[in-house]
Amino acid sequence: xxxxxxxxxxxxxxxxxxxxxxxxxxxxxxxxxxxxxxxxxxxxxxxxxxxxxxxxxxxxxxxxxxxxxxxxxxxxxxxxxxxxxxxxxxxxxxxxxxxxxxxxxxxxxxxxxxxxxxxxxxxxxxxxxxxxxxxxxxxxxxxxxxxxxxxxxxxxxxxxxxxxxxxxxxxxxxxxxxxxxxxxxxxxxxxxxxxxxxxxxxxxxxxxxxxxxxxxxxxxxxxxxxxxxxxxxxxxxxxxxxxxxxxxxxxxxxxxxxxxxxxxxxxxxxxxxxxxxxxxxxxxxxxxxxxxxxxxxxxxxxxxxxxxxxxxxxxxxxxxxxxxxxxxxxxxxxxxxxxxxxxxxxxxxxxxxxxxxxxxxxxxxxxxxxxxxxxxxxxxxxxxxxxxxxxxxxxxxxxxxxx
Numbered sequence: 001x002x003x004x005x006x007x008x009x010x011x012x013x014x015x016x017x018x019x020x021x022x023x024x025x026x027x028x029x030x031x032x033x034x035x036x037x038x039x040x041x042x043x044x045x046x047x048x049x050x051x052x053x054x055x056x057x058x059x060x061x062x063x064x065x066x067x068x069x070x071x072x073x074x075x076x077x078x079x080x081x082x083x084x085x086x087x088x089x090x091x092x093x094x095x096x097x098x099x100x101x102x103x104x105x106x107x108x109x110x111x112x113x114x115x116x117x118x119x120x121x122x123x124x125x126x127x128x129x130x131x132x133x134x135x136x137x138x139x140x141x142x143x144x145x146x147x148x149x150x151x152x153x154x155x156x157x158x159x160x161x162x163x164x165x166x167x168x169x170x171x172x173x174x175x176x177x178x179x180x181x182x183x184x185x186x187x188x189x190x191x192x193x194x195x196x197x198x199x200x201x202x203x204x205x206x207x208x209x210x211x212x213x214x215x216x217x218x219x220x221x222x223x224x225x226x227x228x229x230x231x232x233x234x235x236x237x238x239x240x241x242x243x244x245x246x247x248x249x250x251x252x253x254x255x256x257x258x259x260x261x262x263x264x265x266x267x268x269x270x271x272x273x274x275x276x277x278x279x280x281x282x283x284x285x286x287x288x289x290x291x292x293x294x295x296x297x298x299x300x301x302x303x304x305x306x307x308x309x310x311x312x313x314x315x316x317x318x319x320x321x322x323x324x325x326x327x328x329x330x331x332x333x334x335x336x337x338x339x340x341x342x343x344x345x346x347x348x349x350x351x352x353x354x355x356x357x358x359x360x361x362x363x364x365x366x367x368x369x370x371x372x373x374x375x376x377x378x379x380x381x382x383x384x385x386x387x388x389x390x391x392x393x394x395x396x397x398x399x400x401x402x403x
Contacts, residue, residue: 004028008037016082020113031113036082061099061126063159067152069103074148083144084110102126115139130154130276130293137283147283154279157359161268164362171370175377179384186388188223191216194392203399212391245301252301260372264365269300270334271358273307278351287347288315303329320347333357 006028008016016037020028029039076086088107102123109119117136120127131151138147195213198205205213219226240247256262276297280290291311295304306327313323321339324330334354341350 005043006032006039007041008032008039018111020111028113035084036080061096061102063155063162065096065099066126066131067155067159069099070148070152070155074145074152077145077148083116087116099126116144128297130280130297133285133289133293134279134283137280137285141284150279150283154275157275160359161271161362164366165268167366172373172377175381179381182384187212187216187219192220198395201395201399203395206391206394206398208387209391209395212388249301249305256300256302260369264362264369265300266329267358267362267365269298269303270330271355271362273298273303274334274351274355274358278348278355281351282348287320306330 004020006018006020008018020031028042032039072090073086076089077083081089084107087103087110105122106116106119109122110116115136117132117139120132120135131154134147134151134154135144138144138150141147191212195216198209237247242248255265258265273294276294277290280293281287285293288311291307291314295307295311298304298307306329309327310320310323313326314320319342321335321342324338325335337350337354338347341347344350
């Protein structure tokens with residue numbers, strides 16, 4: 001493929017020079033027109049060997065960096081700035097080293113005549129398939145600025161959902177870690193010394209004290225084996241979850257049945273599905289393609305299989321509402337709003353309305369969970385401390401009564 005050196009003019013009469021790979025001068029002219037430029041002069045030469053730019057292996061980028069990137073890109077495209085110029089804006093200002101390299105590669109590829117969605121697809125870890133398809137839909141419809149706004153809104157929503165999930169998990173994780181440290185100190189240092197004192201006193205030991213001493217002795221003699229077993233179980237479960245679809249399916253099904261946490265996880269997964277489906281469909285992506293893309297975005301194997309069944313039903317000619325009604329995972333409100341959207345031709349708005357409802361309900365559910373979880377965990381800690389205290393004070397009281 002020849003490489004063209006060109007001089008082009010934008011709508012304000014400014015001159016732009018650059019290089020671009022194109023099969024012909026007409027193709028070069030069409031590519032420049034898509035960027036808001038008109039070809040004035042061009043010169044081509046045929047290299048001995050040509051090919052696409054090398055693929056750069058990228059890593060995941062924080063959402064806040066991507067939100068700022070798409071916000072800036074969308075604002076400039078709305079102002080009429082050509083794609084390659086808008087993309088190059090702020091390239092040297094990034095504090096994230098990895099994204100600075102990715103940004104520079106994107107600018108180079110777009111200037112070479114590659115579409116923005118194709119440039120994004122090279123960095124598959126930084127830009128998810130949903131982001132790439134939203135940008136591709138924006139390019140096809142001529143509304144790339146709107147697609148950037150859609151991507152930014154999606155990333156901001158994903159960040160809020162992740163924050164809600166972290167908030168729901170931080171408190172119980174901290175408490176459970178504190179319980180683990182407490183038990184380690186008690187059974188490793190306190191109980192062994194206390195049991196030696198009790199043996200010297202020769203007092204009869206109640207069952208609760210004997211149980212504590214037995215647990216302490218077992219952990220003291222087999223602490224390496226216990227630690228290795230715990231590590232092996234955790235690593236084995238993680239590997240099995242990653243490698244075995246059956247294990248992932250069972251784990252996701254179990255998560256949905258966890259008391260208190262299960263309903264919140266279900267709301268989060270439904271919100272992901274509805275938000276992503278609404279964004280893709282609103283951007284002009286066909287419903288079947290949108291459903292296929294949503295399967296890997298819901299975050300739960302049970303709902304993922306449900307979305308796959310919905311895609312099969314829609315492909316067979318059934319309506320979205322009728323297919324969803326066959327699955328018990330979708331609440332009546334979701335079914336009603338889907339039916340209303342299909343009837344009135346506002347499916348994207350109806351799905352977005354339900355997603356907005358869940359986005360409001362999830363923080364409330366998390367707050368309500370904390371209201372129930374905090375006293376429950378405090379009561380659990382009090383019971384544990386009480387059991388340890390009884391195992392200590394009962395033999396002391398028996399020794400005092402004997403004297």
